[in-house]
Amino acid sequence: MSSITLMVALPLLAAFVLPLAARVARPLGWLVGPATLVATIWVGLEAWRALEGPAVTIALGGFLPPLGIVFHVDELALVFALAVPVATLLLWPWDDGEEGVRRQSLTLLLAASCAGLALSGDLFNIYVFYELAAVASYGLATDRRTAAGFAAAFRYLMLSALGSVVALVGVALVYFLTGTLNLAHLATLQDELSNPIGLAAFLFLLIGFGVKAEMFPVNAWVPEVYAAASRRVSALLAGLVSKLAVLVLVRMLLVVFEQPEARVALLVLGTVGVLTGEFAAWRAKDMARMLAWSSIGQLGLVLMAFSISGTAGVAAGLAVALHHLVVKPALFLLAERWGGAIEALKGAGRRSPLGAALFVLFALSLVGIPPLPGFWAKYLLLGGLAGEGTSLYLAGALVVLVATVVEANYLFRTAALLYARPEAGTQPPAANSPLALGTATLLGAVLVAGVVWVVPLGAGIERIAAVAADPVPYVASALALVQGG
Amino acid sequence: MRNLASLLFIVGLAFLLLLVTGVFEFGNPPMRVGQGIQQVGPQEVGAANLVTAVVLGYRGIDTLGELSILFAAATAGGFVLGRHRLARSGAEAGFVLRTGADLLFPLLLVVGLYIVLHGHLTPGGGFQGGVIIATAFFVPLLARPGAALDHRWLALVEGLAGAAFIAIGLLALYRGGEFLQPFLEKGDFGSLVSAGTLPLLYLAVGLKVGAELAGLLARLAEPAGEEAA
Amino acid sequence: MLWLVIGLVVLMLAAAVAVLMLDNFLAATAAASVVSLGVALIFVWLRAPDVAMTEAAVGAGLSSLILALALRRLGLWRLDNPRQEARDDA
Amino acid sequence: MSDPIGQVLFAGAIGLVVIGIGGIVLSRHLFRMVLALVIAEAGANLLLVLAGFRWDAFAPILTQGVAAPGPMVDPVPQAMVLTAIVIGVGVQALALSLVIKVWECYGTLDLAEVRERLEADLAGQAGVPLPGSTERPAGERPLPPATAPAGEVRQ
Numbered sequence: 010m011s012s013i014t015l016m017v018a019l020p021l022l023a024a025f026v027l028p029l030a031a032r033v034a035r036p037l038g039w040l041v042g043p044a045t046l047v048a049t050i051w052v053g054l055e056a057w058r059a060l061e062g063p064a065v066t067i068a069l070g071g072f073l074p075p076l077g078i079v080f081h082v083d084e085l086a087l088v089f090a091l092a093v094p095v096a097t098l099l100l101w102p103w104d105d106g107e108e109g110v111r112r113q114s115l116t117l118l119l120a121a122s123c124a125g126l127a128l129s130g131d132l133f134n135i136y137v138f139y140e141l142a143a144v145a146s147y148g149l150a151t152d153r154r155t156a157a158g159f160a161a162a163f164r165y166l167m168l169s170a171l172g173s174v175v176a177l178v179g180v181a182l183v184y185f186l187t188g189t190l191n192l193a194h195l196a197t198l199q200d201e202l203s204n205p206i207g208l209a210a211f212l213f214l215l216i217g218f219g220v221k222a223e224m225f226p227v228n229a230w231v232p233e234v235y236a237a238a239s240r241r242v243s244a245l246l247a248g249l250v251s252k253l254a255v256l257v258l259v260r261m262l263l264v265v266f267e268q269p270e271a272r273v274a275l276l277v278l279g280t281v282g283v284l285t286g287e288f289a290a291w292r293a294k295d296m297a298r299m300l301a302w303s304s305i306g307q308l309g310l311v312l313m314a315f316s317i318s319g320t321a322g323v324a325a326g327l328a329v330a331l332h333h334l335v336v337k338p339a340l341f342l343l344a345e346r347w348g349g350a351i352e353a354l355k356g357a358g359r360r361s362p363l364g365a366a367l368f369v370l371f372a373l374s375l376v377g378i379p380p381l382p383g384f385w386a387k388y389l390l391l392g393g394l395a396g397e398g399t400s401l402y403l404a405g406a407l408v409v410l411v412a413t414v415v416e417a418n419y420l421f422r423t424a425a426l427l428y429a430r431p432e433a434g435t436q437p438p439a440a441n442s443p444l445a446l447g448t449a450t451l452l453g454a455v456l457v458a459g460v461v462w463v464v465p466l467g468a469g470i471e472r473i474a475a476v477a478a479d480p481v482p483y484v485a486s487a488l489a490l491v492q493g494g
Numbered sequence: 495m496r497n498l499a500s501l502l503f504i505v506g507l508a509f510l511l512l513l514v515t516g517v518f519e520f521g522n523p524p525m526r527v528g529q530g531i532q533q534v535g536p537q538e539v540g541a542a543n544l545v546t547a548v549v550l551g552y553r554g555i556d557t558l559g560e561l562s563i564l565f566a567a568a569t570a571g572g573f574v575l576g577r578h579r580l581a582r583s584g585a586e587a588g589f590v591l592r593t594g595a596d597l598l599f600p601l602l603l604v605v606g607l608y609i610v611l612h613g614h615l616t617p618g619g620g621f622q623g624g625v626i627i628a629t630a631f632f633v634p635l636l637a638r639p640g641a642a643l644d645h646r647w648l649a650l651v652e653g654l655a656g657a658a659f660i661a662i663g664l665l666a667l668y669r670g671g672e673f674l675q676p677f678l679e680k681g682d683f684g685s686l687v688s689a690g691t692l693p694l695l696y697l698a699v700g701l702k703v704g705a706e707l708a709g710l711l712a713r714l715a716e717p718a719g720e721e722a723a
Numbered sequence: 724m725l726w727l728v729i730g731l732v733v734l735m736l737a738a739a740v741a742v743l744m745l746d747n748f749l750a751a752t753a754a755a756s757v758v759s760l761g762v763a764l765i766f767v768w769l770r771a772p773d774v775a776m777t778e779a780a781v782g783a784g785l786s787s788l789i790l791a792l793a794l795r796r797l798g799l800w801r802l803d804n805p806r807q808e809a810r811d812d813a
Numbered sequence: 814m815s816d817p818i819g820q821v822l823f824a825g826a827i828g829l830v831v832i833g834i835g836g837i838v839l840s841r842h843l844f845r846m847v848l849a850l851v852i853a854e855a856g857a858n859l860l861l862v863l864a865g866f867r868w869d870a871f872a873p874i875l876t877q878g879v880a881a882p883g884p885m886v887d888p889v890p891q892a893m894v895l896t897a898i899v900i901g902v903g904v905q906a907l908a909l910s911l912v913i914k915v916w917e918c919y920g921t922l923d924l925a926e927v928r929e930r931l932e933a934d935l936a937g938q939a940g941v942p943l944p945g946s947t948e949r950p951a952g953e954r955p956l957p958p959a960t961a962p963a964g965e966v967r968q
């Protein structure tokens with residue numbers, strides 16, 4: 010089980026030696042990244058197979074918690090830790106040359122940090138991995154080397170750095186209160202955290218880590234960066250990195266900060282995010298920014314789902330997050346050459362029937378048309394919100410319904426344009442590259458598989474959620490490590 | 495309007511923070527973890543400098559992450575600034591600066607290495623020493639704007655030092671321990687060869703940080719030659 | 724002791740405000756390194772020699788060096804008051 | 814509450830964080846935003862070290878063959894601050910690289926102007942009209958700006 014640390018160590022090692030390997034022999038450099046990611050996936054699968062009981066804690070460096078840093082392994086962590094190398098491999102930058110090597114190095118660093126975010130059980134360690142993900146993504150955001158890319162990346166960096174300072178203050182407050190950073194240890198110190206200062210610490214951490222999670226007040230960077238960066242990078246940031254940031258917030262909410270006010274804060278911010286995101290997407294004139302705003306809306310849904318208490322909340326949040334993890338990268342890949350004005354897409358479906366068909370499939374699932382997985386995700390979400398019963402949660406459910414209508418409007422409007430007759434004298438945009446189309450097809454197949462195996466999938470999500478929603482196994486696994494020696 | 499919202503946000507933040515810290519008792523922290531490390535740290539790790547014991551032992555993965563962040567920043571910086579311009583004037587600085595740089599270079603290098611290698615005993619360590627090593631390589635650049643750092647050598651040192659840090663960690667894993675678990679003899683407490691693998695890790699950190707920062711500084715300093723002309 | 728600390732903190736806060744107010748960026752950068760040095764001094768008093776050393780070497784030294792190099796590259800390296808020229812640019 | 818020195822130090826740390834964050838949010842110049850970030854980080858680091866301070870305690874460094882002479886301050890926040898300082902410098906260096914590149918591309922460091930040019934560029938890339946303007950952009954702008962910064966770089 011200790012080998013799970015390889016999921017972080019191997020991509021880091023590969024990122025360090027990649028520039029050297031590329032200098033020794035070009036094919037070697039070309040191979041290092043994908044081979045490492047495949048090895049990482051294998052390590053993750055092995056760990057899942059070897060996982061006994063609900064959760065296992067690994068003491069890094071052999072230093073027992075709470076003194077040392079731990080990795081906490083349960084199925085929730087493994088799902089996301091495995092999604093990281095898989096998604097990275099699908100969106101791998103197959104470029105060549107000096108810049109290609111840098112891009113690949115940064116992508117590997119991003120993969121390592123995301124795996125670390127999924128596994129880490131230490132507050133400051135999470136902060137370090139979060140910063141690593143942030144720095145790598147600033148670099149990747151400039152990958153088109155346009156003036157707009159540099160300006161957007163700078164604004165992103167400043168907002169994110171501001172968030173990091175706020176998060177660091179939050180970490181300091183937690184340390185002031187408890188003198189420890191281990192999440193399991195913090196869970197046993199509830200008394201010291203359930204006070205206004207503990208809530209303030211949570212809010213600081215929420216704002217800090219919310220930047221990458223595209224949370225409402227700190228998401229101004231999203232449309233700029235996603236429009237200016239290449240679609241592959243947008244897909245990686247929207248699909249993967251945002252989910253890991255949400256996972257970190259959820260861990261804190263479930264294990265450490267059990268105050269009801271913390272949940273309400275998440276619900277309110279998520280709801281505002283849904284409203285602003287969906288309406289801005291509705292008004293957007295170009296595909297890239299429409300997808301960016303829609304991503305903000307979807308992440309709002311995820312946050313709302315996780316604000317529901319108990320297993321129902323985690324199950325709904327997990328379902329919405331995983332669905333978005335599959336759909337949004339696919340849509341960004343389809344927007345590879347369709348990223349421009351939506352109006353200009355008239356008739357694009359005639360030049361690329363497969364692309365248009367895939368777009369319709371993903372749009373239908375995103376809106377939540379049965380029997381596609383998106384429907385079940387929204388079903389769980391609405392059920393959970395209604396189950397809470399308080400007026401605030403019911404208002405949230407209402408917002409979800411309104412957002413769905415708005416979402417359906419702009420997505421179907423776009424889909425209809427794809428099949429419209431092109432205006433005389435204009436040329437619809439070219440079809441997407443085979444690589445992008447192939448990857449999108451693969452993701453579409455995953456979506457269809459989700460329809461076929463919806464029952465075992467739902468059972469699995471329920472099982473994972475039942476373990477993750479309960480702080481007892483989390484603490485118990487750390488205790489077992491300390492007592493077992 | 496936007497400024498108003500920002501101001502409101504800042505005032506709110508200040509108020510919240512002041513309110514929060516008014517409650518704390520300064521100078522009497524709970525120290526749940528700190529106490530434990532002070533009790534078992536010297537035996538468990540064998541480093542006289544407990545901060546080093548925490549940085550490389552208890553929180554070793556943080557340090558690895560920190561190294562990776564510097565690497566990511568240097569890589570992204572190179573990615574952003576692009577290829578360096580090679581054509582430059584060979585104008586040299588004055589005699590005093592040149593001689594000073596020649597004298598400073600070995601001095602800074604030795605001081606930097608000393609600080610790196612004594613990181614487990616006295617204040618200082620890989621990061622502080624690495625900064626000094628980077629300065630050692632940067633000062634000659636100031637004195638001779640025509641000279642250029644060989645980025646290939648820097649990349650080699652950088653990559654190998656980073657790989658060495660992880661390799662030491664993986665070796666521990668291979669030996670049946672956990673990733674980054676210190677091994678080797680702990681040695682005499684407080685002597686130079688002690689604390690197992692910690693000095694080796696700090697050496698890797700120092701070299702990597704030195705190479706990375708030297709490269710970063712050289713890249714930022716590039717148009718300096720044009721201006722001197 | 725108290726007055727020393729108060730003086731140091733006031734100096735730091737004044738330097739921090741100066742960073743935001745000064746029109747000359749070279750002076751603002753210098754003020755930022757004053758803040759870092761002040762923090763480093765406080766670290767010494769807080770029995771944190773490692774951190775003080777790092778803050779002095781990295782925060783005050785390296786960071787100021789990086790900022791100064793960037794200033795030079797941006798053409799903001801001047802000792803006179805740049806407000807007039809800034810107006811001309813805009 | 815009780816101790817005035819502690820209050821002063823807390824106020825200093827919080828003051829630095831708030832001034833720094835205020836500077837990031839309110840500055841209109843890209844370089845000044847980076848300077849403000851430096852201050853905010855220094856404040857956050859100070860706050861973190863304060864979290865581990867103990868009265869009448871020694872630095873967490875032992876000497877050869879001697880047991881600890883008395884209580885020591887908490888080494889953990891110090892280790893975290895070491896990490897945070899280095900992370901901060903890395904981020905600053907990257908931020909400055911981006912500032913340099915923005916200056917080379919746009920020839921301005923004024924936040925409002927940069928945002929304007931950014932919006933125009935994004936709209937131009939996508940081929941959609943700028944919000945609030947009737948003219949259609951002619952496509953992507955060429956990278957060297959109309960007002961070349963060349964004359965500015967040399968003194």
